[in-house]
Amino acid sequence: MTTPTKTIHAAFEAGEGILRLAPTWVPRSFCIPGRRIKLDPRDYYSFGAVRGGIDERWFSSTTKADNGPLTTPDEGLSYVVYEAGGAVYKVLLIDAVAELGAALLGAALWNQYGKWPIYSKFFDNRDPLPHHLHQTQEFASLVGMEQKPEAYYYPPQLNNHGGTFPHTFFGLEPGTTRAQVRRCLEIWNEGDNQITNLSKAYRLEPGTGWYVPAGVLHAPGSLCTYEPQWASDVFAMFQSLVAEVPIEWGNLVKNVPADRQQDLDFLVDMVDWEANVLVDLKARYFRPPLLVKPQSEMEEGGYIERWITYGNPYFAAKELTVLPGRTATIRDAGAYGLITVQGHGTLDRHPIETPALIRFGQLTYDEYFVSAAAAARGVQITNPSQSDPLVMLKHFGPNPESPAA
Numbered sequence: 001m002t003t004p005t006k007t008i009h010a011a012f013e014a015g016e017g018i019l020r021l022a023p024t025w026v027p028r029s030f031c032i033p034g035r036r037i038k039l040d041p042r043d044y045y046s047f048g049a050v051r052g053g054i055d056e057r058w059f060s061s062t063t064k065a066d067n068g069p070l071t072t073p074d075e076g077l078s079y080v081v082y083e084a085g086g087a088v089y090k091v092l093l094i095d096a097v098a099e100l101g102a103a104l105l106g107a108a109l110w111n112q113y114g115k116w117p118i119y120s121k122f123f124d125n126r127d128p129l130p131h132h133l134h135q136t137q138e139f140a141s142l143v144g145m146e147q148k149p150e151a152y153y154y155p156p157q158l159n160n161h162g163g164t165f166p167h168t169f170f171g172l173e174p175g176t177t178r179a180q181v182r183r184c185l186e187i188w189n190e191g192d193n194q195i196t197n198l199s200k201a202y203r204l205e206p207g208t209g210w211y212v213p214a215g216v217l218h219a220p221g222s223l224c225t226y227e228p229q230w231a232s233d234v235f236a237m238f239q240s241l242v243a244e245v246p247i248e249w250g251n252l253v254k255n256v257p258a259d260r261q262q263d264l265d266f267l268v269d270m271v272d273w274e275a276n277v278l279v280d281l282k283a284r285y286f287r288p289p290l291l292v293k294p295q296s297e298m299e300e301g302g303y304i305e306r307w308i309t310y311g312n313p314y315f316a317a318k319e320l321t322v323l324p325g326r327t328a329t330i331r332d333a334g335a336y337g338l339i340t341v342q343g344h345g346t347l348d349r350h351p352i353e354t355p356a357l358i359r360f361g362q363l364t365y366d367e368y369f370v371s372a373a374a375a376a377r378g379v380q381i382t383n384p385s386q387s388d389p390l391v392m393l394k395h396f397g398p399n400p401e402s403p404a405a
Contacts, residue, residue: 016374018370018374020080021081024057025360026055027051027056030130030245031125032055033124036160037158037224038357056123057122059120059122062092062116064233078119078369106371116397119228119337120227120317121229122227124158129219130247131199131217135148140255145232146234147215148214149213151210151309152220152226155393157391165222166204167201167221169202171216172217178273184198188240189240201221209287211311214230230315236267291304303322305318306319316402321390322390322391329379331377335371335375336375336396340392341354341392345382347368353366
């Protein structure tokens with residue numbers, strides 16, 4: 001196995017269109033970890049204290065993290081793991097996508113994007129995040145980046161505690177004016193700029209989720225969150241103080257052209273005003289889970305599957321539960337990544353299990369990438385436990401089967 005190209009093809013062929021992935025850990029200097037993503041407590045500062053604690057695990061990622069000048073060369077990028085002849089080989093998923101193309105992603109996705117256009121993550125913060133937005137394409141393109149719509153789901157398995165503030169502010173109250181938001185930026189250095197006074201917080205419910213379009217302000221609460229999203233790490237923080245921790249102005253303007261970083265009117269323009277001040281904001285963006293098929297039909301087949309992200313043209317996600325002692329064959333429209341959150345068993349010929357604790361750098365069997373062809377023919381999943389469900393979360397790119405909101 002002398003070259004990455006040979007490793008990619010060997011892994012793809014041996015896995016029959018399914019690739020095993022290594023854990024990808026990402027620190028954030030402005031966050032305090034919630035300690036619910038199964039990383040060993042000794043390893044939360046493995047990037048160094050100056051980088052902050054590890055509070056995210058990224059899945060099926062071909063997107064590099066944008067964490068400032070100290071960002072490591074492969075930070076945020078997923079690796080494919082292949083074992084053969086007693087040796088372990090690792091290659092970047094982004095290189096596997098480039099090499100395999102339509103054979104991995106399917107012709108439709110590959111021909112339209114020429115890349116894997118999404119990724120997902122767990123973000124796990126003890127405290128809430130600042131009220132912020134991800135720029136729309138109009139503004140992201142000014143700094144050579146892409147927009148980032150995203151979605152949230154709160155897995156019950158990863159929320160044994162709610163953190164300090166399990167509520168999320170979404171958007172702005174109807175009637176909020178540009179002048180009010182501009183004033184919040186004017187008083188940035190005076191402590192709390194009070195931008196959340198212009199918004200409304202919603203109590204977060206494990207087992208449910210939200211959709212957040214690009215340009216919509218949001219201050220994620222302190223539940224551990226599964227987050228499918230577009231393949232970008234663009235953002236702008238609009239809140240100056242969170243949980244008594246000051247937020248640097250640089251986190252507002254890090255993805256803003258250099259000549260506009262003190263232009264308050266330009267910064268206010270980044271807010272998608274129509275999408276933020278909806279009178280029916282929760283009705284538009286809240287996402288309760290939806291059964292994929294009638295429950296009795298699925299239970300007869302040994303499983304229960306729900307849409308947990310839907311109602312947008314960018315990405316979709318499902319929660320799949322294979323019932324104890326059952327085997328189910330699951331077919332899907334399109335390639336997907338998956339992360340297991342409960343139980344153990346097999347995924348076609350691959351072992352799959354949910355670790356209780358993971359050391360930094362440890363290779364696991366809880367994350368895979370399923371090719372479009374394997375998804376279409378059907379993946380056979382066996383749960384040998386007599387009591388424990390086997391539960392996984394699956395993240396797709398644009399999916400024709402995803403229901404409307």
